[in-house]
Amino acid sequence: MSAPTADRKATGVFSPGRAQISKRTLRTDNWLKSPIITDLGFAAFIIYATVRAFMQDHYYVAEYHYLTPFYSPCVSTGCLPEASHFGQFLPDVWWLPYAAMSLPFLLLFRLTCYYYRGAYYRTVWQAPTACAVAEPHAKYTGETRFPLVIQNTHRYFFYIAAIISVINTYDAIIAFHSPSGFGFGLGNVILVTNVILLWTYTISCHSCRHVAGGRLKHFSKHPVRYWMWTQISRLNVRHKQYAWITLGTLMLTDFYVMAVSAGWFSDLRFIG
Template identity: 45%
Template sequence: MAMGLFAFILYATWATFQNSHYYAAPYLSPFYSPCVSANCTYQTAPLVGSWWKVSPALAVVWIPLGFRTSCYYFRRVYYRSFWLSPPACAVADARPRYSGESRLPLILNNVHRYFFYLAFALAIVDSWDAVAAFDFSGHFGIGLGSLIMLTDAVLLWSYTLGCHSCRHLVGGRLKLLSAHRIRYRLWKGSSVLNRHHGLFGWTSLGWVGFTDLYVRLVSTGVITDPRWVLH
């Protein structure tokens, strides 16, 4: 797990600072979506002016970073792998003193729900990108990239809607679920996804990296995107 997380962090950092080859029409890399600065190759929304000189990915990448860093599942991963607190079950902690999440900086993990709100908005944007990936200059088409983008959106939704904060906010916080039938159903649905939260966490993480890599390879001309377009 530690190796997987470390490998993703390395790739994501490299991809974020590349500031090139993140768009291959009609595919936009999820690391750069939504692309909101004026220096974007493909601008999703003009929210940031030309004063933004660095990679446009930096304007949004903090959202998924914060969401996953404060995620209850990934907290387990890095507490075990990097904090060594504990390195494994029934294996002694690496440090003699321990205060858990009762003090700074780890107490900040309690803001997870705010990152959930932002990640929810980001998942909507990613869904829009997935839909746009079927639009080939005004014609409907299906490319391998379209399917990769669609899978990316589905995995991101599965991860986001199974989030523990989401499960709490949609219904888990209620004492009487029977008095709120819709919220009860939402809570049940979120609970189903929540049971596989780790699986969706890893698959969505890996797929985001893979989607970026695919867009990058198509953009640089290393591979050609196989596609069928309806004219």
């Protein structure tokens, strides 16, 4: 087999002692399909979420107390008073989202998530793009330098994400309201479903699993924590699926609230 071309550095699969294969990969399957689909999915969510975060309109249905999770908690002085469940203390300027107290932390929670980093390491940084495909980088420093060293803060963003999930739960509960008292509509189904899935994604996080059972030398001496660790471990197996599902439910929930608020269609009411 031919030696690696001169423009390739002797690292990774091209390092001394490894098989001298000049081709990038010997794979014959469509290995680019998965990273391309992942990139398109990420791009769709990022574009939608960015546009909605800076629209600063059609985020609340006052009649039924529907508040989109993209604007919760709404703490800007520009927020509708009825939508500001935790006060108004941020300035109302165009470059600052109404939910600026939560969106950055939720973004960092997802960016540092073990699944998400594995996904964008492959698709964005190509480290590597796919199994058995040589990566273009000359060296690998792992998560020891900026900016990847920030990945080690994931556990702290998990705590903040859990608090925000409590706030989203509160929003979903008070949405059971109608002009005549208790009310129940399609919006409630969507809000509650979204909250349940957000909790599932948050609880199935690797950091949550570690909080429940990490650093225990004897599970037999901690039966409650062992039970919690076992249940979280079962959810953790599907953490990837929950990560993608919640991106979809977040957009669906926001779109529904926006559509009802803008008057595109009325909320389908079952009670009240």
